Amino acid sequence: MMSNTPVDDVVPAVLVLAAVDRAERHRGIKVDPPGVPVWGVFGHLDVAARSRRARLVRARLDELVDTGSLEHLRRHGTTVWAVTRAGRRRLSRARRAGRLPVLPESPQHRAWREARELAGERIDGFRLDVLEELEHARELLDAHIAAAEGRVAPEVAGESVSDSWFEVAERLQHACRRLGSASYCLSEWREPDDARADVDDRSEPRDMVFDRKQRDRRFARRQGRRNTGLWDRDAELVFLGQAIREMREEQDISLAELAGKAGIREHRLARVEAGSLDPDYDLLVKLTRALNVESHVLMNRVEALEQTDRPG
Amino acid sequence: MPAKKSAGVQALGEAIRSARTERGYAQETFAARVGLDRSYFGAVERGEFNITIDTLTTIADGLDIRASTLLRRAGL
Numbered sequence: 016m017m018s019n020t021p022v023d024d025v026v027p028a029v030l031v032l033a034a035v036d037r038a039e040r041h042r043g044i045k046v047d048p049p050g051v052p053v054w055g056v057f058g059h060l061d062v063a064a065r066s067r068r069a070r071l072v073r074a075r076l077d078e079l080v081d082t083g084s085l086e087h088l089r090r091h092g093t094t095v096w097a098v099t100r101a102g103r104r105r106l107s108r109a110r111r112a113g114r115l116p117v118l119p120e121s122p123q124h125r126a127w128r129e130a131r132e133l134a135g136e137r138i139d140g141f142r143l144d145v146l147e148e149l150e151h152a153r154e155l156l157d158a159h160i161a162a163a164e165g166r167v168a169p170e171v172a173g174e175s176v177s178d179s180w181f182e183v184a185e186r187l188q189h190a191c192r193r194l195g196s197a198s199y200c201l202s203e204w205r206e207p208d209d210a211r212a213d214v215d216d217r218s219e220p221r222d223m224v225f226d227r228k229q230r231d232r233r234f235a236r237r238q239g240r241r242n243t244g245l246w247d248r249d250a251e252l253v254f255l256g257q258a259i260r261e262m263r264e265e266q267d268i269s270l271a272e273l274a275g276k277a278g279i280r281e282h283r284l285a286r287v288e289a290g291s292l293d294p295d296y297d298l299l300v301k302l303t304r305a306l307n308v309e310s311h312v313l314m315n316r317v318e319a320l321e322q323t324d325r326p327g
Numbered sequence: 328m329p330a331k332k333s334a335g336v337q338a339l340g341e342a343i344r345s346a347r348t349e350r351g352y353a354q355e356t357f358a359a360r361v362g363l364d365r366s367y368f369g370a371v372e373r374g375e376f377n378i379t380i381d382t383l384t385t386i387a388d389g390l391d392i393r394a395s396t397l398l399r400r401a402g403l
Contacts, residue, residue, distance in 0.1 A: 251384050293379040296336055300403070310335075310403040314395035 026060070026068060029109050030116045031075040032084050034059040036098045036106055041123050043212030048088040050095030054264040061119035065269060092307075093265045123213040127204060130243050134201035137246070141194040148187045155183055192239075199240045215241050238321075244290060250321070253290035258316040260288045262306050276305035335403055337374030339383075342401035344372040346390045361389035 038051040038059045053073065054064060062068045076096055079085040084102035088095050098106070109115040120128070159176060207213035217237040222230050239245050244253040263273050270288070274281040278301060286292035287302070294302070296310075303310045347357050358368035363385070370376045371386070378386075380394075387394040 249381065251381060255380055293381045295377045295379045296339060296383070297333060297377050299380060300335055309398075311395045311398035314393070314398055318393055318395055 026062075026071040026075055027116055028075045028078055028082075028084075029105070029114065030118065031056065031060070031072055032079055032098065032102055032106060033109075033115060033118055035076075035079075035085060035096050036103070037118060037121060037209070039098060040210070041121060041212045043214035046090065048090055048095070048097070050086075050088050050090065050097035052093050052095050052265050053267060056096065058122045059118060064264070064267070091265075093267075121207070121209060123207045124209070126241070127207050127213065130200040130204065130241060133243050134197040138194070138197045138201055141190070141197050141246075144190045145187075145194050148183070148190045152183045152187060155179060193246050196240045196243070196246065199237075200243065204241060248290045249293070251317070252293055254317045254320040255294075255313075256288040256290040257320055258313055259284075259302060259306070262308065262313065262316065263288075266306065268306075273302070273305055277301040333374075333377070335401070336377050338401040338403060339378075339397065340372045340374035342397050343386055343390075345400070346392055346397060347372075350390060357389060361385050 034056050035051060038055045039049065041059075042051065042055075053076070056072060056076070057064055057069055060068075060072060062072055076085060076087070079102065080087055080096075083099060084105050085096050086099050088097060106115065215237075217234040217240075219233075222233055225233065239250060242250075242253070244257075263270070268276075270284055271281050274284040277284070279298065283292065283298075284302070287294050287298070299310055299313070303313050306313070347354070352360070354369055354372070355365045358365040361368075363371075363382070367376065368386075371378055371382070383397070384394045387397055390397075
């Protein structure tokens with residue numbers, strides 16, 4: 016039962032219930048036991064983790080448990096919240112009566128919108144980058160043909176012919192992948208439907224005309240196509256940063272708290288989480304100890320993220 | 328400067344060495360395969376370098392093994 020205090024106006028209980036319901040729906044993978052951690056609920060309410068509203072949300076979650084609309088469970092040492100049958104009935108009643116408040120934009124819709132906007136801003140630059148790399152490859156080819164014909168000496172001082180081609184291949188591949196990803200984000204990634212999880216399974220309808228081997232190759236090529244974080248940074252480090260941030264949020268620890276527990280500066284941790292710092296092993300151990308997990312558990316998470324390409 | 332020799336770094340170096348020899352690679356051949364300097368890679372295996380995660384994954388890729396598996400084998 017909703018009361019009419021000013022606090023309820025800020026975060027109505029039924030809104031929190033709807034946020035848990037949507038967070039469960041948008042998770043996209045089956046977990047046992049079901050439920051979403053508190054930071055997942057914050058994401059669906061667009062609430063900052065350490066804010067006054069976050070404290071109100073926590074209070075609402077407890078109230079919803081007391082009234083039987085939610086249950087809280089433990090998964091991997093973290094408290095998660097799941098909507099009960101009674102909670103679903105309450106949501107249906109509120110929906111039918113037109114009393115269900117509108118939730119803020121969902122994290123998956125935000126990821127889609129932001130990726131699309133960013134792609135729109137940067138795609139022209141990416142096209143120019145591909146053009147520049149192609150021109151560079153053309154110049155290199157001309158120089159090597161001229162050298163082979165004995166007309167001029169090769170201009171690639173200090174590099175063997177093979178190394179200069181490997182370098183061109185690496186840069187061209189990166190430029191083309193980035194342009195492919197931006198093209199996908201700008202015009203091929205369909206707007207997510209709020210009713211279901213928007214998980215990139217990397218398939219496209221036209222894949223069905225190919226045999227299994229060709230399909231697998233096409234799926235592999237599409238890996239990371241939604242992840243704008245990969246446009247400028249090393250993929251491995253982006254996923255490492257994402258895994259650390261997820262584990263920290265699952266344990267409901269702030270960036271400053273984790274940095275303090277690990278004995279490192281906050282901005283250093285922020286750089287690791289952003290994927291812009293390649294941590295050495297000792298730094299990794301400091302972080303995993305502060306998170307109370309073993310190093311291989313963290314790396315397992317990184318590898319799982321690489322497989323599923325969940326956008327950060 | 329090779330001087331760290333923490334127990335974890337040493338255990339990781341041993342796990343890398345063990346995975347490499349299981350696959351029959353000579354140290355020099357493997358270092359060249361993953362684009363690392365032979366003496367640097369030797370120091371990594373002896374646990375004298377506190378390697379970065381990027382280097383760890385480069386080595387793991389060269390061994391066709393997961394970085395998490397190397398860490399687990401090292402008991403880390």
